[in-house]
Amino acid sequence: MAVLEQASCSQDSLNRDAQAGDLGSRSQPIVSLSGIYKTFRTGTTEIQVLKGIDLRLDPGQLAMLKGRSGSGKTTLLNVIGGLDMPTKGNVEVNGHHFHQMGDKQRTRVRKSEIGFIFQAFALHPLLSAWENVELGLRLSGVPSPQWTDRIHYCLEQVGMTQRAQHRPYELSGGEQQRVAIAKAIAPGPKLLLADEPTAELDTRMSERIMLLFERLRSEERMTICMTTHDQTMLEVADHVYEMVDGRLG
Numbered sequence: 076m077a078v079l080e081q082a083s084c085s086q087d088s089l090n091r092d093a094q095a096g097d098l099g100s101r102s103q104p105i106v107s108l109s110g111i112y113k114t115f116r117t118g119t120t121e122i123q124v125l126k127g128i129d130l131r132l133d134p135g136q137l138a139m140l141k142g143r144s145g146s147g148k149t150t151l152l153n154v155i156g157g158l159d160m161p162t163k164g165n166v167e168v169n170g171h172h173f174h175q176m177g178d179k180q181r182t183r184v185r186k187s188e189i190g191f192i193f194q195a196f197a198l199h200p201l202l203s204a205w206e207n208v209e210l211g212l213r214l215s216g217v218p219s220p221q222w223t224d225r226i227h228y229c230l231e232q233v234g235m236t237q238r239a240q241h242r243p244y245e246l247s248g249g250e251q252q253r254v255a256i257a258k259a260i261a262p263g264p265k266l267l268l269a270d271e272p273t274a275e276l277d278t279r280m281s282e283r284i285m286l287l288f289e290r291l292r293s294e295e296r297m298t299i300c301m302t303t304h305d306q307t308m309l310e311v312a313d314h315v316y317e318m319v320d321g322r323l324g
């Protein structure tokens with residue numbers, strides 16, 4: 076009960092109603108990909124990783140990507156998040172046409188509307204767990220009066236309240252991953268992209284994180300797209316996509 080009350084308070088504090096105006100109507104997809112191709116060139120070698128991907132993700136959807144190692148799952152997440160541009164095709168995220176935007180504009184959208192749980196977005200080594208989550212809020216433009224409640228809530232959700240003052244080097248790999256999850260979800264992004272978010276966690280903690288993702292999509296209508304190799308994780312998805320030979324099955 077207390078957690079639920081805290082959840083709705085934190086949610087209110089993000090002033091979702093005010094944000095809703097920017098986010099378009101409910102029927103608008105959060106992610107819309109059409110005809111996505113991605114080719115990497117290294118010297119004279121060319122590797123075609125994505126071969127005509129179409130994908131639509133709606134508000135509050137929990138989608139999982141599976142597929143063998145090297146099949147292109149991370150490449151697809153990078154394209155959805157505007158970190159990498161497709162060789163061909165259209166990418167639309169929350170009404171923003173990434174293929175028509177410059178780097179700076181895409182970065183602005185990433186900071187305010189997309190949460191990343193990626194290795195490359197690791198924690199700042201000199202900041203405590205608390206400060207790292209705070210940094211995520213600051214970069215996303217969440218007003219500072221809302222920070223304390225939201226940091227408390229997110230660290231509690233990942234079971235890291237007791238370690239809030241610890242820096243990354245004082246934490247285990249799994250604990251760092253949990254702080255990274257708290258940091259990514261704290262600003263209440265419209266879209267959360269996660270590359271193997273439970274890879275470092277034991278079964279009990281993985282289940283807790285999946286329950287959290289469930290709550291984020293039902294209570295905050297966050298759209299979540301994640302990769303995983305874990306069969307038990309796949310069971311909580313409402314859509315599982317398999318990457319096979321550069322296409323989604």
Ligand SMILES: Nc1ncnc2c1ncn2[C@@H]1O[C@H](COP(=O)(O)OP(=O)(O)OP(=O)(O)O)[C@@H](O)[C@H]1O
Pocket residue numbers: 115116117122124142143144145146147148149150151
């Ligand atoms: N920047 C790059 N330059 C050249 N090749 C790349 C680049 N990024 C990815 N690749 C290649 O694209 C293919 C797909 O890689 P990707 O990381 O998307 O696979 P994945 O499905 O996420 O794999 P894993 O499950 O092992 O993480 C691989 O063959 C990889 O070597």
